[in-house]
Amino acid sequence: MIFVLGATGKVGRALVPALLDAGAAVRALTRDPAKARIDPRAEVVQADLDTANLPALFDGADRVFVLTQGAHRESAVAEAAARAGVTHLVKLSTTGVHFGQTDPITRAHAEAEQAVREAGPAWTILRPGAFMDNRFAWLGSIRDENAVYVPEGDPASALVHVRDIAAVATLALTTSGHEGATYELTGGEALTTGQQVAILADAIGRPVEFVEEPETAARERMVRRFGWPAAAVDGFFALKRESAAHEHIVFDTVGRLLGRPPLTFAKWARENAAAFTYHYGG
Numbered sequence: 001m002i003f004v005l006g007a008t009g010k011v012g013r014a015l016v017p018a019l020l021d022a023g024a025a026v027r028a029l030t031r032d033p034a035k036a037r038i039d040p041r042a043e044v045v046q047a048d049l050d051t052a053n054l055p056a057l058f059d060g061a062d063r064v065f066v067l068t069q070g071a072h073r074e075s076a077v078a079e080a081a082a083r084a085g086v087t088h089l090v091k092l093s094t095t096g097v098h099f100g101q102t103d104p105i106t107r108a109h110a111e112a113e114q115a116v117r118e119a120g121p122a123w124t125i126l127r128p129g130a131f132m133d134n135r136f137a138w139l140g141s142i143r144d145e146n147a148v149y150v151p152e153g154d155p156a157s158a159l160v161h162v163r164d165i166a167a168v169a170t171l172a173l174t175t176s177g178h179e180g181a182t183y184e185l186t187g188g189e190a191l192t193t194g195q196q197v198a199i200l201a202d203a204i205g206r207p208v209e210f211v212e213e214p215e216t217a218a219r220e221r222m223v224r225r226f227g228w229p230a231a232a233v234d235g236f237f238a239l240k241r242e243s244a245a246h247e248h249i250v251f252d253t254v255g256r257l258l259g260r261p262p263l264t265f266a267k268w269a270r271e272n273a274a275a276f277t278y279h280y281g282g
């Protein structure tokens, strides 16, 4: 049985059905099964990783998809999984570790990778770059104002589709040959934010205004529109400052492992166009 942590998140929502389609038995973790919309073919387990009896939680699991926030939690998960007899851990990390970034989010992933490698079970590390799904942050301003605001100097980015991350995770969790491997995962092309907005506008079927704003204005918008705490905004910009130098770099891993090109941003935009058109009446 494969135990998926973060089963209701962006990656987990794509991973659970991919594993089930591959014929695996899946246990999916959530703190709130009433809210979670998890594929009914999976066994749903309710627990909070901060308070759960971890060894008991991993009882009966052969392989685990490790997605939690913070190095401390991930170390505890890796140790408990090892004690419960789990044979393979697949950890979701970030390309920032490959590039030696020193921002807090990336440092936490680097520490957690180390904990997973040292825990005892076989391991595979997946290091995706920025997700296409991050562009859901543009939903509110597109729906309300038909505009996208981005911080000045936002880099071109080889955004990756979460279904490609899920497909690689499925390979690592259901087939052999990925033990001890570390995979950097990106999309197949780097697009500027202006190009991304144009592609999304094309999918939605109307022009969308593209506005670059200074970092101070972008910070205010995150607090005002998204309700982010100041520390989270700081963490985001610290990561951004460092990742800007390499977000455009394309890795060929997805194509090599899956035997097909990575999913494109144009496909993502077509899949999600309806969500972006909901409010705007213009």
Ligand SMILES: NC(=O)c1ccc[n+]([C@@H]2O[C@H](COP(=O)([O-])OP(=O)(O)OC[C@H]3O[C@@H](n4cnc5c(N)ncnc54)[C@H](OP(=O)(O)O)[C@@H]3O)[C@@H](O)[C@H]2O)c1
Residues within 6 Å of the ligand: 005, 006, 007, 008, 009, 010, 011, 012, 029, 030, 031, 032, 036, 047, 048, 049, 050, 067, 068, 069, 092, 093, 094, 095, 105, 128, 129, 130, 131, 134
């Ligand atoms: N976004 C990017 O561009 C990007 C790029 C590279 C790497 N990453 C990494 O990807 C990871 C985020 O993945 P994601 O976007 O798929 O996640 P997400 O959408 O933020 O979802 C978080 C998941 O974690 C679960 N969770 C949170 N706290 C929990 C707790 N205390 N106990 C049990 N479960 C808990 C949530 O489950 P419930 O709420 O159902 O309990 C949910 O399934 C982060 O480590 C991030 O650094 C992101």
